[in-house]
Amino acid sequence: MSDHHLSDSVLGRVVNEIEETAIAVILGLMTIITFINVVLRYGFNTGIIWGLEATTFLFAWLVLFGVSYAVKVTANLGVDAVINLFSAPVRRFLALVAAAVFIAYGALLLKGAWDYWANFANLPRTTGRWFPTGLEEMKRTSYRGWYEVVDIPMPEWLRWIEPLMNEGEEYEKIPRFIPYFILPFGMALLLFRVVQATWRIATGRDENLIVSHEAEDAIEDVAHMNRER
Template sequence: MSAKYAPKSALGRAVHSFEETAIAVILGLMTLITFVNVVLRYVFSHSMIWGLEATLILFAWLVLFGMSYAVKVTAHLGVDAVMGMVGHGPRRVMALASAALCLIYAFLLMKGAWDYWAPFGGFDQTGGRWFPEGFIKTRDQAWYETETIPMPDWLRFIEGPMNAGEHYGKLPRFIPYFILPFGVALLFFRLAQAAWDVLRGRREALIVSHEAEDAVADVRHLNAEE
């Protein structure tokens, strides 16, 4: 689907390249860790005890980072049967209404993501049940560690500001958990971009992917060639 997305500015191309590279690296690391662990287990009767947790974290990063990328390149699937039955004007109104609902949902999700991650990062949660009403004092949980992932020595510099100088035995949770507020904030940004494009007439809807129709067209084309 990314082939249909063509960023026009140099910054857009750089960001697009970074996102695709990050997704490829995450997928590559998941595959590599899993493959090495299988070889170690069945050939050498050994295993990387942290491999499973690292793979789970990378999968979460892939999902939370990839959902905003899919909005940008219109790779999400959707049902547009009703929109296809109406004219351009009503279709645009429906698209803007759905965009507004998606933005509200992403905003609420962003608040929840921050409130969940903030204690692990040594920050305060937001007050209010639905919308932020300032910050409330929150117990610092930056000392929480992952279960099995070792702490890299090159990250020891964070022990001073984040853990009052105390030693981390394992990787602190605020590092892998950071993808939660970051990924949701990026999703909100991409949805806002898509809504702006709908408003300006650059796209008809947030979801414009038709994988099933494309697959049928490909099969029809292959059959015609035969």
């Protein structure tokens, strides 16, 4: 591995662009849909029927993108009063232990997210109780790609997935595997970010997983404002 951060690699830059672009687009879509619905409701006594469900899904996508992005920008809050009592080598060791636990936790989340999403995507779930030991045998009765959401209508430009996922039958609403895809994707991003953070600790670039000190930053901002007066 070179001296550059993992986030400076090609994969890191691609993930950065995906996260930042997705967060911006999701916020924009939520704002537009909500604004249009408010105007229609109070101005014309009508509304977009699928607006609430769409913003709910978008908010879920925003949260799950935000989980991994918070690890990337070290925005996680934590208490390090006890850790700071130890010497630098001990702090680094404790940070690596915490990172290992975080990686195991992220792997569990990814397995659970995949198994839940696969149920709606006509894909095999993993075997094994805690960590994947293989893939289950798929049967025709295992296919659940026909599950739809409640309100969001199926757009015409997505009709091409019907022969693949619904045996040629038409969807009235969008299939659930589309909005639910954020579950395994978001957990994969989280695991990637945790591995990044662990590598930074292992190579001495960071001391621990806790970098954000919101209260201290707020106090410093106020002090800086007072000095400028």
